[in-house]
Amino acid sequence: MTSTPVQTPTLHILNKAPEHSRFAACLGALSPGDVLVLSENAVLALPARRNELPEGTLAVSADLSARGLEEAFAAQSIDYAELVRLTEQHPRIISW
Numbered sequence: 001m002t003s004t005p006v007q008t009p010t011l012h013i014l015n016k017a018p019e020h021s022r023f024a025a026c027l028g029a030l031s032p033g034d035v036l037v038l039s040e041n042a043v044l045a046l047p048a049r050r051n052e053l054p055e056g057t058l059a060v061s062a063d064l065s066a067r068g069l070e071e072a073f074a075a076q077s078i079d080y081a082e083l084v085r086l087t088e089q090h091p092r093i094i095s096w
Helices: 021-029 040-052 061-066 070-076 080-089
Strands: 010-014 035-038 058-060 092-095
Touching: 010 021, 010 080, 021 040, 035 040, 035 080, 040 058, 040 061, 040 070, 058 061, 058 070, 061 070
Parallel strands: 010 035, 010 092, 035 058
Antiparallel strands: none
């Protein structure tokens, strides 16, 4: 009898603009249960590519604010303290 390895949820922190090749690579690497946080220029994907992002995608509020997007996407934003909490909760983190 073989056992299936248990997949540890990964925290993906994506800071590349939607046009960057790592943006698409990150989306392709997501597995069920993973958490995606958009930071820096990655938040620019929210208005134009929102349908391509997995449900529950989070964005750093300071980066939304810096790009004038805080009003439209405040419901899914997190502050830096919450980002730190997420890093504490996920033993596996990939920064893109």
